[in-house]
Amino acid sequence: TGSGAAATTADYLGLTGPDGVWSALGGAAGAGRGVVVADLDTGLWPEHPSVAGRPLGSAPAAGDEHTPYRTASGQVRMTKNDGGTFTGTCETGDGWEAADCTTKVVGARAFSAGFTAGNGPLAETESPSARDTDGHGTHTGTTAVGLTGVRAGIDGADFGETTGVAPAAALAVYKVCWAAASGDEGCANSDLVAAIDAAVADNVDVINFSIGGGAATNVVDPVELAFLSAASAGIFVSASAGNSGPAASTLDHASPWLTTVGAATSVLREGTVRLGDGRRFVGASFNATPLPRSPLVLSTAVAAKGAEAADAQLCQAGSLDPARAAGKIVVCDRGGNGRVEKSAEVERAGGVGMVLVNPAENSLDADQHHVPTVHLDTAAGAAVKAHARKKGATASLEVGNTTGRATPTPQAAGFSSRGPTFVNEGDVLKPDVSAPGVSVLAGYSPRASTSGDLFAPASGTSMAAPHVTGLAALYFTAHPQWSPMAVKSALMTTARDLVGADGAPDRDPFAGGAGFVDPTRMLEPGLVYDSGPLQWLQYLEGSGVDTGTGVEAADPSELNQASIAVGDLTGTRTLTRSVTATTAGLYHGTASVPGFDVRVSPSLLVMGAGQTKEFEVTLTRTGAPLEQWATGSLTWKGADLTVRSPIAVFPETVAAPGEVRLTGASGSQDVTVTAGLSGRLDLTAAGLAAGRASTGSAATGQEATTRVEVPRGTVLSRFDVVADDREADLDLVLYRVQGGQEVPVATSATSAADERVTAVLEPGTYVVGVTTFAAAPGRTSAGYRLTDFQVPATGGAGSFTATPDPLPVQLGREATYALSWEGLDPARPHLGAVFYGGSTTPTVVSAG
Known part of the structure; x- marks a missing residue:
C-alpha cells in the first residue's frame, strides 16, 4: 500500500512474473496479440502513453500477420488470432487525426446523432470525435488493454508503473457518451445500438460496456438485443453491474448472453x-x-x-x-x-x-x-x-496502513449493484463474476483532470468490467475459437472466494456472483458450460417473450449456465446441465444448499477431452425457510481441478398464476396452485377496485406527468398506459414524491405501444411519467389513456371471496380454490388480488 511501492492489479491477478498468465501466452508482447477489444464509452485520449502504437503501414509487418495496416481506402485492417479479419474505421475530425490510429488504436468512431437529437448541441468542451474529454473512456480502455511499464504521475507524485490486463490487444474506440451544452450528460440508446452493430460488422472479439442505467427492467430492450446479436456473432461482452449497492435487486444487464461484472477490492490504496x-x-x-x-x-x-x-x-x-x-x-x-x-x-x-x-x-x-x-x-x-x-x-x-493489521481482500464493494434480478424472476443468477473495481489506477483524459494529469484513480463497476474484458482477450489469445459463453463459464468456475471484513469467505452470489476472477486458473477450467443463440431464444420464450422465431420455450432455470438459480421452487425441482471437458479425467460431483436435499446424477463423469455429457441436479426443500433465498454451490472435482458453480434457490409458499381474468358482473372461477408446504394455506382476497382513468399526450422525447395518491390500506397498485396509436412507443416511469423530490421507483420501457407497472407501494404521493419514445410515423406526439388501480385490503366494489379459506395443501401438489364475485359494473375495469399465507407474491385478479 502507499504510493510508488503499490503493486498493479496485473500483479495482484497473477498475470505478471515468470509463472504468471502472460508467460504462457508469449509474455506481455503476446498477451492479447491478434485480438481486438471494442470500448464503448466516452472515447479515448489518443496521445496517452498507455495506448502508444506505431504508425500504420500499408501492409502487415514482415513475419507478423497480426500487424494492423491501413488500406488504400483508409480503413484499418488486421488479421485476427481466430483467422478472421477486423476492418475498422478511423474517423477524423475535430480532435482526432488519421495519425491517431496506430498499430495499437485500430479504430475510432463517434455516435452522437441520438444524443444530440434529444439533448441539443454538444458542450463547447466536448470534442465531436472519438477524443475523450471526460476521462471515463480512457480509464476503461487503458484498464483493459493498456501497455505495460507506463509510469503514473499524479499532481507531481509518482505512483509507479501501470498496465492493462491484455497489453498486446488492439483497441477500437466507439464513442457513445457525451456532454451537451445544456449540461445534460449521457448515452442515447440509438447511439449505443448503432455502435454495437458497428462493432459486430467490424468483427471485434470483445466488447467492453461500462455503461448502465439503474436496475434492469427487461432483457429485450434495444441495447440488450443488440448484445444478443453480438454474442451470436461470437463476441464476448463484458458489462458493468451498476453502482447502486448494497441494496438488493439493483443490478443492471441481466441478460444471460453477456457477462455481468461486480466490483471488489484488490490493490489497496x-x-x-x-x-x-x-x-x-x-x-x-x-x-x-x-x-x-x-x-x-x-x-x-x-x-x-x-x-x-x-x-x-x-x-x-x-x-x-x-x-x-x-x-x-x-x-x-x-x-x-x-x-x-x-x-x-x-x-x-x-x-x-x-x-x-x-x-x-x-x-x-x-x-x-x-x-x-x-x-x-x-x-x-x-x-x-x-x-x-x-x-x-x-x-x-x-x-499506507500503519495499524499492523492487514486489510483482507478481495471484498465486494459496497456500491456494487446486487441481485437477484426481478427481470429474470430470479431464474438467472447475476452478477456472473467480480473483478477489481475499487481505487483502480489507470489512464485518464488531461482535459478532465483538475491538474491536467494523464492518470487518475477511479471506483465503480465501470472499472471492474474492463478487467474481465482484458481477461477475455487473453482467453481468445489462448483459445481463439472458443465461444463467449465457454469463456464466461471458465471465468466463473475457476473464481475464488471473496472475503468479508474479517477475512472469512464471503460466498453471497448476489453480491459477487461466482466469485472473484482468478486468471491463474482460468485457462484450465476442466469443464465448461456452453450455450448459444438457440438456447437464448428458448430462454426468451420461456421468459414470456414472443420472439417470432417459432422456437420452443424452455424454463429459464434450464439455460445451460455455470450457475443455477430457481426463483420459484415449490417442493422439488430437477434441472439439466451439460458440460464439455477441456481436460480429460474423472470428475466427482457434489452439491450443497442449506435447508435442501441436493442430488447430482450421475455424480461421476468420465470425460474425454472435448466430450460433452449431461447431468441432473435435483433440489428438494427440507428445512429451508419459505420466502427466503438459500444459496450454496455445485462442485465437480477432478484430479487437480475444481469446477465450482453457485446455486441460489427461492422456496415459495405457493406457485400460483400471476394473473387471472374474471368476466361478467358476477360468477365463480377455479384457480389451481401448487403448494410449497403441507398443511393449511391462508387465502386473503383483496379488492376489487375500480380503475380511475385519465388521458394525456406527450411530444416525442418529452415526458407528460400525472399525480396519483396511493391511500393507506392499499395492498396493490397498477398503472396502465394504452397508446391511442398502436404504432407509437410509450415508456412509463413511476416516481414517489419524497421531500419535494421525485424518486423513480418502477419503470416499464418496452418497445411496445403500451406499458404497465404493477407493484406493492408505500402510501403517499406518486407521479406517473409517460414519455413518447417514438410517435407513430408522420406524428410528433402520442396520445394515451392512463388507468390506475389502488386495491384496498378491505372493501371494494361488489363482493369478492376466495374459498375454502384456509386451503388444505400438500408439499409439491396441486390444490384448487374458487373465486366468487358479484355486483360489478362490467363496463368498468377492476383489479383485485389473492394473497397466500406468508407469500409476498399475490395472484392479480382483473375484471371488466
Whole structure:
C-alpha cells in the first residue's frame, strides 16, 4: 500500500512474473496479440502513453500477420488470432487525426446523432470525435488493454508503473457518451445500438460496456438485443453491474448472453488516521506524503455562519467557515455531493486535511483529493468523530496502513449493484463474476483532470468490467475459437472466494456472483458450460417473450449456465446441465444448499477431452425457510481441478398464476396452485377496485406527468398506459414524491405501444411519467389513456371471496380454490388480488 511501492492489479491477478498468465501466452508482447477489444464509452485520449502504437503501414509487418495496416481506402485492417479479419474505421475530425490510429488504436468512431437529437448541441468542451474529454473512456480502455511499464504521475507524485490486463490487444474506440451544452450528460440508446452493430460488422472479439442505467427492467430492450446479436456473432461482452449497492435487486444487464461484472477490492490504496491518543484507523487514501499532527474538528463545528447543519456535515460548497477551519483536519460525512467536492470545500476554507466518513455501509474509495484525505468506514468514523468532539483533539494522516493489521481482500464493494434480478424472476443468477473495481489506477483524459494529469484513480463497476474484458482477450489469445459463453463459464468456475471484513469467505452470489476472477486458473477450467443463440431464444420464450422465431420455450432455470438459480421452487425441482471437458479425467460431483436435499446424477463423469455429457441436479426443500433465498454451490472435482458453480434457490409458499381474468358482473372461477408446504394455506382476497382513468399526450422525447395518491390500506397498485396509436412507443416511469423530490421507483420501457407497472407501494404521493419514445410515423406526439388501480385490503366494489379459506395443501401438489364475485359494473375495469399465507407474491385478479 502507499504510493510508488503499490503493486498493479496485473500483479495482484497473477498475470505478471515468470509463472504468471502472460508467460504462457508469449509474455506481455503476446498477451492479447491478434485480438481486438471494442470500448464503448466516452472515447479515448489518443496521445496517452498507455495506448502508444506505431504508425500504420500499408501492409502487415514482415513475419507478423497480426500487424494492423491501413488500406488504400483508409480503413484499418488486421488479421485476427481466430483467422478472421477486423476492418475498422478511423474517423477524423475535430480532435482526432488519421495519425491517431496506430498499430495499437485500430479504430475510432463517434455516435452522437441520438444524443444530440434529444439533448441539443454538444458542450463547447466536448470534442465531436472519438477524443475523450471526460476521462471515463480512457480509464476503461487503458484498464483493459493498456501497455505495460507506463509510469503514473499524479499532481507531481509518482505512483509507479501501470498496465492493462491484455497489453498486446488492439483497441477500437466507439464513442457513445457525451456532454451537451445544456449540461445534460449521457448515452442515447440509438447511439449505443448503432455502435454495437458497428462493432459486430467490424468483427471485434470483445466488447467492453461500462455503461448502465439503474436496475434492469427487461432483457429485450434495444441495447440488450443488440448484445444478443453480438454474442451470436461470437463476441464476448463484458458489462458493468451498476453502482447502486448494497441494496438488493439493483443490478443492471441481466441478460444471460453477456457477462455481468461486480466490483471488489484488490490493490489497496490506504492511509491511516492516527489520533492524538495514539489510536490508528486505516482507510482508503491516495496520499503520497504524510500530514503532520494537526487540530481535528467536525465539519459542523466549523460551519459557516448561516449554513445549514446538514450541509456543513456533508461539507457542501460554501458550508465551512475559513476563520475556524484554517489549519485543521476536517471530518466530513459522505453523501449529497461528490467525494472530491468535499475536499475542495475543505481546501477553500483553509483546511489542511480531511477525514471522510461513511455514515452507512458503502465502499472506501481512494480519490485524488484537493487536500490529504483518508476515507474511513462507519465504525472507524464513529471513533474518529467521538475523538474530534474532545477539546484539543488532534490527528495526523499517515501514508499506507500503519495499524499492523492487514486489510483482507478481495471484498465486494459496497456500491456494487446486487441481485437477484426481478427481470429474470430470479431464474438467472447475476452478477456472473467480480473483478477489481475499487481505487483502480489507470489512464485518464488531461482535459478532465483538475491538474491536467494523464492518470487518475477511479471506483465503480465501470472499472471492474474492463478487467474481465482484458481477461477475455487473453482467453481468445489462448483459445481463439472458443465461444463467449465457454469463456464466461471458465471465468466463473475457476473464481475464488471473496472475503468479508474479517477475512472469512464471503460466498453471497448476489453480491459477487461466482466469485472473484482468478486468471491463474482460468485457462484450465476442466469443464465448461456452453450455450448459444438457440438456447437464448428458448430462454426468451420461456421468459414470456414472443420472439417470432417459432422456437420452443424452455424454463429459464434450464439455460445451460455455470450457475443455477430457481426463483420459484415449490417442493422439488430437477434441472439439466451439460458440460464439455477441456481436460480429460474423472470428475466427482457434489452439491450443497442449506435447508435442501441436493442430488447430482450421475455424480461421476468420465470425460474425454472435448466430450460433452449431461447431468441432473435435483433440489428438494427440507428445512429451508419459505420466502427466503438459500444459496450454496455445485462442485465437480477432478484430479487437480475444481469446477465450482453457485446455486441460489427461492422456496415459495405457493406457485400460483400471476394473473387471472374474471368476466361478467358476477360468477365463480377455479384457480389451481401448487403448494410449497403441507398443511393449511391462508387465502386473503383483496379488492376489487375500480380503475380511475385519465388521458394525456406527450411530444416525442418529452415526458407528460400525472399525480396519483396511493391511500393507506392499499395492498396493490397498477398503472396502465394504452397508446391511442398502436404504432407509437410509450415508456412509463413511476416516481414517489419524497421531500419535494421525485424518486423513480418502477419503470416499464418496452418497445411496445403500451406499458404497465404493477407493484406493492408505500402510501403517499406518486407521479406517473409517460414519455413518447417514438410517435407513430408522420406524428410528433402520442396520445394515451392512463388507468390506475389502488386495491384496498378491505372493501371494494361488489363482493369478492376466495374459498375454502384456509386451503388444505400438500408439499409439491396441486390444490384448487374458487373465486366468487358479484355486483360489478362490467363496463368498468377492476383489479383485485389473492394473497397466500406468508407469500409476498399475490395472484392479480382483473375484471371488466
